[in-house]
Amino acid sequence: MPVTAYLIVSALLFTIGAIGVLVRRNPLVMFMSIELMLNAVNLSFMAFAHFLNSVDGWMFVFLVLTVAAAEVVVGLAIIVSIFRTRHEIDVDELNTLKG
């Protein structure tokens, strides 16, 4: 398969993730959409690593994986503490900072 095919799949996945962040109101689902976008970028890194004969793309995927794990831990802690104080997790309701 040409590298463009992988990149098109990656672009589609990234777009679906971006739409998810824009339209969903459950912060957990928004978080999952962010994971989708990270993984779409991982796929294009891997495709380039393969087609450019270089292992460097794998390194970036490894680092993205680590950063994603850290991001999930901290983000879920934030969501849990918001739920503890407000007893709701709809992002449209979380407008305390609105002027």
Place this chain on the structure above:
Amino acid sequence: MTLQVIAFFVLATISVASALGVISFRNPIYSMLSLILNLVSLAFFFLLLEAIFIATIQILIYAGAVMVLFLFVVTMLTPEGGGISGPDRLRWQWGAGVGLGIILAGGLIIALLSGSLAADAKAAGLDGLSQAVARFGNAEAFGQALFHGFTFPFEITGVLLVIAVLGAVVMSRRFVRE
């Protein structure tokens, strides 16, 4: 059609369909399971791209450990009935989001198709078989690259993980007012 092409199209269908499932299921648990299917299909993409080690850690760490943590929080915070919330305040949100998404996808795909990535790769004589992998084998090539060229980012990764653990502990602690 070779086996690889068939596998590519099957995997592309599965991954795009499961990604659509993530954003369209109303119950977050179904979104979660759909996301796990998506991550596993990406791991199979990595196998197609001859990165056995990355595919393994994708399944072990991402689809395994991280998603279990995610599933715990989803089951903890989702009330019975899937947590369907009140009336939509922004009714135009779906239309606007999907419209912007289509514009983004169109732009990305036009940019990809009008570029000459595949032609460049062919001109450079790269047909895809990674020489480093052929020379070392898979996990070995990964380790060589990680500990020779990328030592500093690797160390920073350790610092990042410590910060994340401390942050999670501090944030999930209950502060009791005396």
